Amino acid sequence: MNFSRERTITEIQNDYKEQVERQNQLKKRRRKGLYRRLTVFGALVFLTAIVLASSVWSQTSSLSAKEEKKEQLEKELKSLKTKQTDLKEEISKLKDEDYVTELARRDLFMSGDGEIIFNVEKKSK
Template sequence: MAQKIKKLDNEFTQSQNKKKKTVSKTRQVVRKRLTLFGGILVIIVIVMLIMLFMQKNRNEELAKERKEKALTYEQLQDKEIDLKEQIKRLNDKEYIEKLARSEYFLSNDGEIIFKLPEDKKQSENNK
């Protein structure tokens, strides 16, 4: 059946064939361009996602570090308060006398220090 159809080789058919070829070539060019730009777009999206993931991890690390530093800061503030209180106590004459009596068994003139058995147990527990 295909053999019975005869192709006309005139100007009109040639122009129509040229139009079909140019349309198919432009479609191929458009497909290639779309494929190229689509690939570039996919690469850009992948790079952006990788950067987003890395930034998220970095932010989490910094948040963790910030929490650790805040905890350390609070501990140092507490220690500073304790040290300031200790300085105040060490500047107090009564506290120094009490400390000298309990730790080093010093006494004023005419005083006698007795060590009770309960005191021995307390001093052993403190060590």
């Protein structure tokens, strides 16, 4: 057999072959369009995921900051309520005349009728 000879093959040109070629080209174009659409859709999904993730991240950090502030304010509220109860007790005590007299003697060094106050220094160690 002689392989050095070139073979020349002519293609059949008929309607069926042209129709099959058009269908193949149409399939290629559709496949190419499908890949493009999928790429664009994937990019949109990726961008949406990034936006949602950043939103969740910022909300989480904001929430943790607000929780810390809430804890701080709850502590402050507790101390203020304690102070309020102490002040209410002080008010009720100040309505008692004997208590006011005792405070005046102790803190302001006031004396009653006929009393003399002696100031005694405390010894320091």
